Amino acid sequence: MDKVRYGVIGIGNMGNGYINDYNSGNIKGGVLTAICDVNEAKLNAVKERLPENCAVFTDPEELIKSGTVDAVVIATPHYDHPVLAIKAFENGLHVVIEKPAGVYTKKVREMNEAAAKSGKKFMIMFQNRTNPLYAKMHELVAAGAIGEIKRVTLLITDWYRPQSYYDSGSWRATWEGEGGGVLLNQAPHNLDLWQWITGMMPSKIRANCHMGKWHDIEVEDDVTAYFEYPNGATGVFVTSTGDYPGTNYFEILGDEGKLVVTGGQLAYYKNKMNEREFNRANEVSFAIPGHERVEVEIPKPEGPLGHIWMMNNFFSSILHDTPLYVPGEEGIKSLMMSNAMYLSGWLDKTVELPIDEDEFLAELNKRRATSNFKAKVSKDDVVVEDISKTFMK
Numbered sequence: 001m002d003k004v005r006y007g008v009i010g011i012g013n014m015g016n017g018y019i020n021d022y023n024s025g026n027i028k029g030g031v032l033t034a035i036c037d038v039n040e041a042k043l044n045a046v047k048e049r050l051p052e053n054c055a056v057f058t059d060p061e062e063l064i065k066s067g068t069v070d071a072v073v074i075a076t077p078h079y080d081h082p083v084l085a086i087k088a089f090e091n092g093l094h095v096v097i098e099k100p101a102g103v104y105t106k107k108v109r110e111m112n113e114a115a116a117k118s119g120k121k122f123m124i125m126f127q128n129r130t131n132p133l134y135a136k137m138h139e140l141v142a143a144g145a146i147g148e149i150k151r152v153t154l155l156i157t158d159w160y161r162p163q164s165y166y167d168s169g170s171w172r173a174t175w176e177g178e179g180g181g182v183l184l185n186q187a188p189h190n191l192d193l194w195q196w197i198t199g200m201m202p203s204k205i206r207a208n209c210h211m212g213k214w215h216d217i218e219v220e221d222d223v224t225a226y227f228e229y230p231n232g233a234t235g236v237f238v239t240s241t242g243d244y245p246g247t248n249y250f251e252i253l254g255d256e257g258k259l260v261v262t263g264g265q266l267a268y269y270k271n272k273m274n275e276r277e278f279n280r281a282n283e284v285s286f287a288i289p290g291h292e293r294v295e296v297e298i299p300k301p302e303g304p305l306g307h308i309w310m311m312n313n314f315f316s317s318i319l320h321d322t323p324l325y326v327p328g329e330e331g332i333k334s335l336m337m338s339n340a341m342y343l344s345g346w347l348d349k350t351v352e353l354p355i356d357e358d359e360f361l362a363e364l365n366k367r368r369a370t371s372n373f374k375a376k377v378s379k380d381d382v383v384v385e386d387i388s389k390t391f392m393k
């Protein structure tokens with residue numbers, strides 16, 4: 001095989017992005033041979049932009065079994081990511097899923113098991129890991145540049161969405177259609193960066209998830225959470241789609257210094273002495289360890305990053321066994337964090353991680369039972385927005 005034949009399932013905002021990426025000529029190692037959407041209007045809207053001989057399906061299972069593809073990209077609403085991925089693995093296909101990995105970790109665990117059993121390549125689209133600032137932050141933390149982590153602070157409130165966004169698709173912001181709000185749609189990227197860069201998972205989470213605080217929706221659009229780690233580190237996480245102007249501030253503090261990404265810049269502060277050691281040895285009141293600002297060189301990308309870079313990495317992993325930059329199995333980590341935040345809010349108590357997955361699902365199902373979501377496909381769901389400017393935060 002010199003090119004991977006791939007199909008895209010779900011031709012909404014994101015699915016259109018995959019078609020545009022293919023047509024940009026920057027996709028190496030893959031050829032788009034099939035697309036699928038359960039809504040024919042979405043398929044008709046893209047037919048002029050499809051490559052020659054690209055097969056078109058209205059049933060995802062038909063595409064998966066058609067023999068027209070070696071791999072699929074799943075860009076449907078979140079509940080279907082693990083369901084369709086499992087079908088694809090069972091039929092011997094390589095899989096890319098869009099974020100989040102799913103809605104509840106129990107199902108995502110099944111997907112991870114199906115992936116392992118199939119031996120096929122599995123990637124999750126956390127393309128913000130290709131942002132050079134976060135890639136550098138990851139490299140510095142892994143190299144011990146800030147020592148042992150003491151505190152993580154992430155304020156990500158620049159995911160502003162007006163009511164019309166929530167009204168643009170019948171599945172959006174409903175328990176039954178989407179399974180959540182900002183924690184499942186926008187914040188998965190930031191939660192993934194948090195767990196990837198720190199390399200740690202919290203052991204306890206206490207959160208308040210405000211439902212429909214700024215919008216007429218049944219799910220959360222404003223969240224504040226407190227995290228605790230086994231090593232004693234703590235974290236604060238704030239996200240909202242109602243703040244304007246919003247903030248994107250990510251700080252990781254260790255006993256050797258701190259890293260801050262905000263305003264499209266990375267700052268690295270290095271302590272002159274390890275703060276814990278200083279604290280033990282120092283005898284002078286009001287003394288401080290001292291620190292300096294260290295210049296960090298951020299490599300300039302040579303080609304497109306984001307989705308295109310990730311897809312090229314995926315094809316290279318299939319064709320040349322190149323390591324996957326974001327293995328699909330890692331999607332469960334950020335989902336575990338957001339599931340824990342919901343559970344904490346619903347039960348109004350601190351929850352321990354890993355959460356009780358059956359308890360989470362039972363609580364989620366209670367909300368799904370009274371959800372406003374009515375139809376799987378709405379005739380009104382034909383609008384496609386250009387979302388390419390919203391990806392990298």
Ligand SMILES: NC(=O)c1ccc[n+]([C@@H]2O[C@H](COP(=O)([O-])OP(=O)(O)OC[C@H]3O[C@@H](n4cnc5c(N)ncnc54)[C@H](O)[C@@H]3O)[C@@H](O)[C@H]2O)c1
Nearest residue numbers: 010011012013014037038039060075076077078098099169
């Ligand atoms: N990586 C990113 O930065 C990024 C950005 C936007 C969206 N996404 C993710 O992509 C997914 C889709 O989001 P969107 O904004 O494109 O939504 P959308 O509503 O615009 O598109 C979803 C499409 O899937 C179709 N669909 C629904 N169920 C299907 C099924 N079982 N089989 C085939 N088609 C089906 C719908 O008809 C619709 O056209 C979401 O999970 C979202 O989180 C990721």
